[in-house]
Amino acid sequence: MITRLVKMHFKPEETESFIELFESVKTKISAMEGCKGVDLMRDVNNKDIFFTYSIWDSTDHLDQYRNSELFGTTWKATKAKFAHSAEAWSVEQLVGTLNNILK
Numbered sequence: 545m546i547t548r549l550v551k552m553h554f555k556p557e558e559t560e561s562f563i564e565l566f567e568s569v570k571t572k573i574s575a576m577e578g579c580k581g582v583d584l585m586r587d588v589n590n591k592d593i594f595f596t597y598s599i600w601d602s603t604d605h606l607d608q609y610r611n612s613e614l615f616g617t618t619w620k621a622t623k624a625k626f627a628h629s630a631e632a633w634s635v636e637q638l639v640g641t642l643n644n645i646l647k
Contacts, residue, residue: 545580546603550596550632558625559592566596569618573598576612578605592627603634 554562566584573582580599587593600606609615623630 548598552594552630553628554592554625555627576609
């Protein structure tokens with residue numbers, strides 16, 4: 545299992561429209577093969593910075609999503625709202641308790 549973290553910094557006037565966009569696609573993303581779910585988080589100190597947190601069965605499943613039409617249209621609409629380029633990480637859990645919660 546892998547976790548995908550994406551940090552996005554939006555133009556202040558675009559934050560609400562991004563939240564609406566995320567709400568409209570979150571169920572579709574979660575329904576993609578191999579996706580265990582996707583969450584949206586907001587920085588507590590800067591309300592223009594958001595993070596998506598998604599869990600995937602494998603990098604192959606994540607890549608299938610990243611090559612999908614859903615990702616293409618969603619990412620294009622999301623990028624147009626950025627104040628700065630996004631940062632993304634795919635990580636594997638080594639030590640912790642969350643794996644027990646997710647199983």
